[in-house]
Amino acid sequence: MATLPLSRPDAPPASPQPPDIVQKLDAIWGERSDLRGWFSTVDHKTIGIRYIVTAFAFLLIGGVEALIMRIQLARPGATVLSPEQYNQLFSMHGVTMIFLYSLPMLSGFSNYLWPLMLGSRDMAYPRLNALSYWIFLASGLFLYISFPFGQAPNSGWFNYVPQAGRDQNPGMNIDIYALGLTFFGISTTVGSVNFIVTLLRMRAPGMSVNRLPILVWGTLTASVANIFAVPAVSLASVLLWLDRNAGTHFFDVSGGGQPMLWQHLFWLFGHPWVYALVLPAMGIVSDALPIHCRRPLVGYTPVAMATVATMVVGLGVWVHHMFAVGAPPLALSFFSAASFVIAIPSTVALFAWIGTIATGRVQVTTPFLFFAGFIMLFVIGGVSGVMTASVALDWQLTDTYFVVAHLHYVLLGINLFPVIGGIYHWFPKVTGRMMSERLGHWSFWTIFVGFNLAFFPMHVLGLYGMPRRVWTYPAGMGFDLPNAIISGGAFILAIGILLFLINVIKSATSGPRAGPDPWAGSTLEWSIPSPPPSFNFAVIPLLASRHPLWEDHLKKSEERTIFDSGFLLDEGKETLAVTPLDGQPSVILKMPGDSLLPGLLAAALFVFFVGLLVRSDWLSTTAGAAVAIVLVMWFQPTKQPQDQERVRVYA
Ligand code: HEM
Numbered sequence: 001m002a003t004l005p006l007s008r009p010d011a012p013p014a015s016p017q018p019p020d021i022v023q024k025l026d027a028i029w030g031e032r033s034d035l036r037g038w039f040s041t042v043d044h045k046t047i048g049i050r051y052i053v054t055a056f057a058f059l060l061i062g063g064v065e066a067l068i069m070r071i072q073l074a075r076p077g078a079t080v081l082s083p084e085q086y087n088q089l090f091s092m093h094g095v096t097m098i099f100l101y102s103l104p105m106l107s108g109f110s111n112y113l114w115p116l117m118l119g120s121r122d123m124a125y126p127r128l129n130a131l132s133y134w135i136f137l138a139s140g141l142f143l144y145i146s147f148p149f150g151q152a153p154n155s156g157w158f159n160y161v162p163q164a165g166r167d168q169n170p171g172m173n174i175d176i177y178a179l180g181l182t183f184f185g186i187s188t189t190v191g192s193v194n195f196i197v198t199l200l201r202m203r204a205p206g207m208s209v210n211r212l213p214i215l216v217w218g219t220l221t222a223s224v225a226n227i228f229a230v231p232a233v234s235l236a237s238v239l240l241w242l243d244r245n246a247g248t249h250f251f252d253v254s255g256g257g258q259p260m261l262w263q264h265l266f267w268l269f270g271h272p273w274v275y276a277l278v279l280p281a282m283g284i285v286s287d288a289l290p291i292h293c294r295r296p297l298v299g300y301t302p303v304a305m306a307t308v309a310t311m312v313v314g315l316g317v318w319v320h321h322m323f324a325v326g327a328p329p330l331a332l333s334f335f336s337a338a339s340f341v342i343a344i345p346s347t348v349a350l351f352a353w354i355g356t357i358a359t360g361r362v363q364v365t366t367p368f369l370f371f372a373g374f375i376m377l378f379v380i381g382g383v384s385g386v387m388t389a390s391v392a393l394d395w396q397l398t399d400t401y402f403v404v405a406h407l408h409y410v411l412l413g414i415n416l417f418p419v420i421g422g423i424y425h426w427f428p429k430v431t432g433r434m435m436s437e438r439l440g441h442w443s444f445w446t447i448f449v450g451f452n453l454a455f456f457p458m459h460v461l462g463l464y465g466m467p468r469r470v471w472t473y474p475a476g477m478g479f480d481l482p483n484a485i486i487s488g489g490a491f492i493l494a495i496g497i498l499l500f501l502i503n504v505i506k507s508a509t510s511g512p513r514a515g516p517d518p519w520a521g522s523t524l525e526w527s528i529p530s531p532p533p534s535f536n537f538a539v540i541p542l543l544a545s546r547h548p549l550w551e552d553h554l555k556k557s558e559e560r561t562i563f564d565s566g567f568l569l570d571e572g573k574e575t576l577a578v579t580p581l582d583g584q585p586s587v588i589l590k591m592p593g594d595s596l597l598p599g600l601l602a603a604a605l606f607v608f609f610v611g612l613l614v615r616s617d618w619l620s621t622t623a624g625a626a627v628a629i630v631l632v633m634w635f636q637p638t639k640q641p642q643d644q645e646r647v648r649v650y651a
């Protein structure tokens, strides 16, 4: 297939933005600029940015925790931290990175980008969308409330019993974990429902399923899996809380309970979850990398199918986290084989990216560097993953630093690198300004070198037998040099992240103007101004292909995507819903206005969970009543349905 020219010779086909209509639509869709507007907005773009900023703040907090651990571990026998402090630090680091950074960051991308890529004016349930953000924020604060008092969760991010039981852990540390995760689970669940329904209905006409961006496939797959997975961990957490506070014995052997039940419930959730942390990020690469290679993604359909297949298989591999607990040999073989099988769809995606680079005309931009770095780390993390899928090898490697190396290669390689590359790629759309390429290259190389110095030697440490989750180690066991290198690398990595942040802040205020389509992109979001107007599309476009902005170069037939005539929908806060499979116009949806209720509901739930934590019946009952009142207000029908309304078509 021919590659595209480096920049568009003709002017980009921006959506028509007739000034009078823009003004009218903006009056309908725009946010209030006062404090009330700040708390009540339901605009998916604002919510998306809030997700990204909040998740990034948690990344920085988790990063500082990691650096403190690395100071303690830089030398043998150090006493910077006590063992209990180290336990809380690695637990909060894991919880923060897994729950409060990785998934919310991707939810931010999808919240911001989905309606723009799909040709819609908002998500399906804007108020639910605001609720999922506020609960994410509130549950994050909840998980951190006891940290300053030295009472934070301290049994790791997977929080095994009996160590997490009351006998061994009488403080409130684990109650915070159990209640915090249950609270957080509400956010993920409502967010996932919103993504699924949005995908089914909120698209431009002609956006059939075979034209969806891969990011959409990734987030959709992750959302469906979360609907199955999150209840398992919420259930486990509630049972644990009951064991600790109400005298039940679900996990307590002396009372006939089963500690293994925790492990099964947790990993039934945990493994699909780690795929939810990477599939949308792989989608970011599949959508953005081809733009910097000036050609469409190689193998769109196999990549979309591989995304779904990874998750389907991923729902059946959870026991690979439990190879060392004494499972029957048949179970070991089954789960080992299933874990090997996952390598196949991952490799399909890998070859698609490599093929895209090999046959494209590469422009070495900062996003490209991050995506190329991602591919390298994807391979290393994938290989160490396949290694631990082998039962015999896993028995040797489990609970050593080899696993810590693997999980960081996977999580930073397949989540953080695409995320930073994605921010460089879409920053011009969000802010209307370009980021500095020079600083971008510097930040990439610092992050890339720092990352590999910080994590590659961990493989070696693991093979030497250094266990994970130890607060210190004696000198002379061969651990000293790798640990020193790792700690140095961690600080270089941190400097790279700092350079990236400086770039964001500088470029947001003084970067050169970007225009609607600085990368000469292919998908709908590049057809509207940067930053996008409150209503996204003045006229809802009518799609003719997967690459609406590249049709002049790619499409043989006469048919073209239509940007300048179509549904106008300027009689109220409305958008178009389409049929689920082929995206034919189906109904006009009345969208809800801004509302304080989502924020209030999250606040009431926060107090409710605090009530449970401190075991204050009056506090949790009062807050529970407040929750009920807000829900009643929420479901109050606002207006009579207006079925007889004029629909204008702009031509
Ligand atoms: C500056 C970058 C980072 C450094 C230096 C770092 C370092 C560490 C260290 C020292 C541990 C404890 C190892 C142990 O004692 O067993 C750890 C654990 C962990 N890290 Fe990181 N980390 C970083 C970033 C991340 C990121 C971005 C993620 C996820 C997206 C992540 C996820 C985890 C997880 C899940 C654990 C396991 C916690 C547990 O054992 O319960 N880390 N990391």
Ligand SMILES: [Cu+2]
Residues within 6 Å of the ligand: 270, 271, 274, 317, 318, 320, 321
């Ligand atoms: Cu797993």
